[in-house]
Every structure is written in structure tokens, then in C-alpha cells.
Amino acid sequence: MKRANYIFLLLIAGLAAALAVAVSVGSESVSVFSPDEQGRAILLDIRIPRVLLGACVGASLALAGASLQALLRNPLAEPYLLGVSNGAALGTLLAFVLLGDVAGARPVMAFAGAAIATIAVYQMARSKAGMNVERLVLSGVIVTTFLSSVIVLLTSLLDAARLRGYTFWLLGDLSQATYNGFYLTLAAAVAGTILLTSQARALNLMMIGERDAFDHGVEIGRVRIIVFGMASVLVGTSVAASGSVGYVGLIVPHIVRLVVGSDNRLVVPMSAFAGAIFVVLADTVARTAIAPRELPVGAITALIGAPLFIFLLRRS
Amino acid sequence: MLEARNISVRYGPCDVLREVSLSLSAGRMVALLGPNGAGKTTLLKALNGTLPVAEGSVVLDGRPLAELSRREAARRVAVVAQENETKFPVTVLDFVLSGRFAHGGAFGWERAEDIAVAERAVADCDLQNYATRLMNQLSGGERQRVVLARALATEAKILLLDEPTANLDLAHQAMIFRLVRGRCDAEGFAAVVITHDLNLAAEFADELIFLHRGGLFAAGSAEEVLSEANIAEVFGVRVLLDRSPASGSVLVTNVY
Numbered sequence: 101m102k103r104a105n106y107i108f109l110l111l112i113a114g115l116a117a118a119l120a121v122a123v124s125v126g127s128e129s130v131s132v133f134s135p136d137e138q139g140r141a142i143l144l145d146i147r148i149p150r151v152l153l154g155a156c157v158g159a160s161l162a163l164a165g166a167s168l169q170a171l172l173r174n175p176l177a178e179p180y181l182l183g184v185s186n187g188a189a190l191g192t193l194l195a196f197v198l199l200g201d202v203a204g205a206r207p208v209m210a211f212a213g214a215a216i217a218t219i220a221v222y223q224m225a226r227s228k229a230g231m232n233v234e235r236l237v238l239s240g241v242i243v244t245t246f247l248s249s250v251i252v253l254l255t256s257l258l259d260a261a262r263l264r265g266y267t268f269w270l271l272g273d274l275s276q277a278t279y280n281g282f283y284l285t286l287a288a289a290v291a292g293t294i295l296l297t298s299q300a301r302a303l304n305l306m307m308i309g310e311r312d313a314f315d316h317g318v319e320i321g322r323v324r325i326i327v328f329g330m331a332s333v334l335v336g337t338s339v340a341a342s343g344s345v346g347y348v349g350l351i352v353p354h355i356v357r358l359v360v361g362s363d364n365r366l367v368v369p370m371s372a373f374a375g376a377i378f379v380v381l382a383d384t385v386a387r388t389a390i391a392p393r394e395l396p397v398g399a400i401t402a403l404i405g406a407p408l409f410i411f412l413l414r415r416s
Numbered sequence: 417m418l419e420a421r422n423i424s425v426r427y428g429p430c431d432v433l434r435e436v437s438l439s440l441s442a443g444r445m446v447a448l449l450g451p452n453g454a455g456k457t458t459l460l461k462a463l464n465g466t467l468p469v470a471e472g473s474v475v476l477d478g479r480p481l482a483e484l485s486r487r488e489a490a491r492r493v494a495v496v497a498q499e500n501e502t503k504f505p506v507t508v509l510d511f512v513l514s515g516r517f518a519h520g521g522a523f524g525w526e527r528a529e530d531i532a533v534a535e536r537a538v539a540d541c542d543l544q545n546y547a548t549r550l551m552n553q554l555s556g557g558e559r560q561r562v563v564l565a566r567a568l569a570t571e572a573k574i575l576l577l578d579e580p581t582a583n584l585d586l587a588h589q590a591m592i593f594r595l596v597r598g599r600c601d602a603e604g605f606a607a608v609v610i611t612h613d614l615n616l617a618a619e620f621a622d623e624l625i626f627l628h629r630g631g632l633f634a635a636g637s638a639e640e641v642l643s644e645a646n647i648a649e650v651f652g653v654r655v656l657l658d659r660s661p662a663s664g665s666v667l668v669t670n671v672y
């Protein structure tokens with residue numbers, strides 16, 4: 101157990117370092133310790149909420165990925181690839197088009213969209229013979245493309261000036277970060293870490309097989325509802341705040357498993373920290389790589405994630 | 417301990433098990449025999465609650481199985497299913513430790529007691545040298561022994577074993593049957609074992625049950641059940657019956 105404790109400490113230190121680097125680096129050079137008035141505004145109003153939101157979004161998406169992979173017995177399960185993120189994106193867009201600025205409408209609709217997409221993919225992927233890797237991935241592709249086309253239809257109804265903003269947002273973009281968005285995703289990430297870690301031992305058995313889990317005393321239906329529900333909350337709040345940042349839920353749990361093995365009691369909470377570090381650093385690259393212009397953070401995560409997906413698919 | 421009273425199980429409109437009764441008491445080992453598709457695995461799944469019974473009832477320690485929580489049932493009944501493969505790398509010891517699930521709470525980390533139980537199970541199944549190996553690097557037979565070790569680690573007194581020796585070499589086949597027999601004799605375990613090996617069943621089991629086309633065809637001691645006529649009817653093959661020169665139990669020889 102000692103080794104796991106060291107890794108936890110390392111992750112906490114790593115997150116602190118990543119946050120510090122991300123706050124001090126940007127297209128505008130600002131002194132963190134003695135900022136002038138403009139610098140203070142940049143730090144407090146733009147950079148800090150963005151960095152904090154990035155950490156929470158990363159934690160949320162990695163938590164959702166790690167727990168969905170165990171539940172579905174599939175190392176390739178990931179909110180973005182399963183269409184869950186697109187469900188949340190469609191929910192957010194619908195809230196925007198239909199409800200405008202009603203407080204709380206976007207995260208709630210995003211959650212609903214994520215939950216519906218999750219259930220749809222799960223039902224499509226299930227068959228009498230069980231659920232194999234290919235069937236799940238294909239179902240995810242179908243749901244993703246279907247939802248994408250609905251999203252394109254909706255965005256084409258928006259006016260041209262907003263269109264660029266939405267294209268960015270759909271790819272995953274943290275530039276619209278607010279403290280409110282941060283508080284909400286922080287609450288979801290903390291609740292998700294606790295709730296999903298509490299199910300980790302059951303997930304260890306589900307990962308081997310549903311019948312195995314049943315035989316050993318796992319209430320399968322309850323675990324499924326908790327994981328699907330919490331993953332939908334995590335993805336919903338993240339997407340409402342920052343669009344669909346892809347592949348975080350694939351890359352992060354995979355790397356964590358390489359280091360600590362497959363025990364979800366370690367993989368789930370460690371993925372939260374590692375996901376936070378990953379997105380904070382990816383967003384720092386997105387902000388600075390072609391400064392003063394910016395890339396959407398989702399483009400950076402996809403650049404890393406897509407090749408890894410192919411590697412994992414070939415290996416499975 | 418465990419009793420099936422006139423149970424029937426249906427898959428859709430088909431009766432796959434019809435009015436089968438079985439009673440399992442402490443210290444007893446029952447062998448479930450029959451051709452492929454006779455309903456053996458279905459019966460085992462019904463005994464464990466994996467499959468709901470359409471008629472009749474399964475009673476565990478005096479209470480209907482359906483009334484027990486999954487955890488309560490899992491603490492009393494352990495299953496060795498025909499194997500499952502995992503796509504995630506899990507070590508043998510972690511796999512065996514997962515059998516302790518029903519004994520721990522939420523967030524539960526294993527206590528020293530859990531680890532001791534798991535290590536004993538690993539040793540009993542002759543797996544000491546495999547504890548840190550990954551499950552997906554083992555042979556089929558080795559994996560099967562790990563699955564049995566996990567069932568023992570649950571400390572459930574009722575073992576339901578679905579072809580536990582299917583992939584095993586001669587030495588390990590005997591080892592597994594001796595192990596289960598030993599636990600029944602010394603520690604009051606009870607076991608239902610599905611097997612295709614009539615001679616192993618005759619050698620080790622107290623009672624043999626022939627299932628045929630979803631119904632109970634014959635039940636009793638090896639001498640009562642293993643007759644040439646019964647075997648011809650159930651399996652459609654001709655056999656010669658004899659006595660084992662080593663133990664004196666019934667010995668079945670196929671006539672090809």
C-alpha cells in the first residue's frame with residue numbers, strides 16, 4: 101500500500117505544479133507575484149478560473165472514462181467516443197436555443213442529453229451474446245454521428261458570428277470559463293470521486309464479468325445506475341462548461357492502469373487527479389502554442405488520444 | 417443447507433428445466449451428470465439465483481433464496497463458472513482477493529484476515545508460485561484453478577462447480593476433486609459438481625444425478641445410477657461396468 105500512497109502524493113504535487121505553471125504562463129506575460137492592475141484582471145478574471153475549470157473538467161472526464169470502462173468491461177469505453185459527450189453537447193445547445201439564459205438550464209439539459217445517449221448506446225451494444233468491444237464502439241460511432249448531424253443542423257440555425265465560437269466549443273474549449281462553471285464542475289468532480297470510488301470494489305468484479313459480480317454478491321443493477329448516472333452528471337457539467345474535450349477518459353485511466361494495475365480502488369481516484377493534470381497542461385499548450393491565437397483544448401487531447409485509441413484497438 | 421423444490425426454468429417459451437428437486441446437506445458432494453444441453457448449467461444457475469425459477473423454489477438455510485440479498489447469498493454459496501476472460505490485467509492474488517467482496521463494506525480494503533484466507537486458498541489450489549502473475553498470461557487450466565481458489569476464498573460452505581476440471585491435466589483433476597471432497601468431510605462443506613467424467617464422479621461423490629432433456633432421470637449412489645441401461649439411455653453409448661482395482665468404486669469403460 102505504501103507505493104500507492106507515494107503515487108497519490110506525487111499526483112497531488114503534480115497537480116499543484118501544473119496549476120502553478122498554467123497560471124503563470126500565457127499569451128500575455130503577467131507577473132504572478134506583483135501584477136499590475138491589468139495583470140491582476142487577467143489573472144483573476146480569465147486565467148485562474150480557466151485553469152481551475154480545466155482541472156475539474158479533466159478530473160470529471162477521466163473519472164467517467166475509468167468507471168465506464170470497468171462497468172462495460174471495455175478498455176476503449178470513453179464518454180467522447182461513446183457519444184455521451186455529444187449527447188451533453190446537444191442538450192447544452194438545445195438549452196441555449198430554447199431556454200436562452202435560464203439559470204442552470206444548460207448543465208441540467210447537458211446531463212439529460214448525456215444520460216439519454218448513455219442509455220441509447222448501452223441498449224444498442226447489448227445483445228443476447230453479451231457485449232463485445234466492436235459492438236460497443238460501433239454503437240458509440242452511430243450515436244455520435246447521429247447527434248453530430250443534429251448539432252450541425254442546430255448550429256447552422258445560429259448566426260455566423262456565433263458559429264465560430266460554437267465550433268470551438270464543440271471541440272472542447274475552456275476560454276469561456278467562469279467561476280460559476282468551476283464551482284459546479286468542482287462539486288460534480290468531488291461527488292464523483294467519492295461515489296465512484298465507493299463502487300470501485302464492485303467494479304473490480306464487474307470488470308471480470310457480470311455473472312462473476314452477481315455470484316459474488318454485487319447488486320449489479322444498482323452499480324449500473326450509480327455509474328451511468330454519475331458519469332452522466334460528470335460529462336454533463338463538463339460539457340456545459342467547456343464543450344466536448346475528447347479522449348481524456350481514454351488516455352488518463354489507461355496511463356494510470358499502466359502504473360498501478362487494474363484495481364479500481366486506485367484507478368478511479370487517481371484518474372481524477374491525473375485527468376486534472378492532463379487537461380490543465382493540454383490547455384496551457386492550447387493557449388500558448390500559437391499565441392496570441394488559441395487552439396481548442398479538445399484539439400490537443402485528440403491529437404494525443406486518437407493514436408492511442410488505434411494502438412489499444414489493435415492490441416485488443 | 418440448499419434445496420431445490422420442484423423447480424422449472426424457462427428461456428422464453430422453452431422449458432429448459434422441468435420439476436427438478438435436489439437436496440444438499442453439509443458434508444455431501446453431489447455430481448451432476450448428463451449430456452450437453454441436459455440442463456446441468458441451468459440447474460446450477462437456478463441454485464445460485466442467477467436464473468429465476470418459473471415454478472418451485474430454491475431454499476437456502478431455511479429461507480427462500482429470492483428473499484436474501486446478493487451479499488447474504490454470496491457469503492453462503494460460491495460458484496465456479498465456466499471461465500470468463502477479462503481484458504484488464506489482474507494478478508492472481510487480486511483475482512482471488514476479489515472473492516472477499518461479500519465480506520467487506522464500501523471502499524473496503526482487504527484486512528489481514530482477508531489476505532490470509534486468500535493465501536490459504538491459493539496454496540490449496542497449488543498456485544503459490546503464481547500469486548503475482550497476470551490472469552491473462554495463464555493457461556486455461558491454471559486459470560481454472562485460480563477461479564476455484566477464489567471460490568474457496570469466499571468461505572462459502574456451499575460450492576457450485578461447473579465443470580471445474582474441464583481443462584485440467586490428470587494430476588490437477590484429482591487434486592480438485594480431492595480438495596472439494598476434503599472440505600466436505602473435514603469442514604462440513606457441501607458441493608454440487610458438474611462433470612462429464614463418470615469415473616471421477618463415482619470415486620468422489622456421495623450422490624450422482626443424471627439430468628436428461630431438462631428433467632431428472634436418475635439419482636442415487638454410483639451403484640444405483642451408473643447402470644449400463646441408464647448410460648445407454650442418457651448418453652446413447654454402450655459401456656462396460658467394472659470395479660476400480662484401486663478403490664473398489666464403479667468404473668465405467670466406453671465401448672467404441
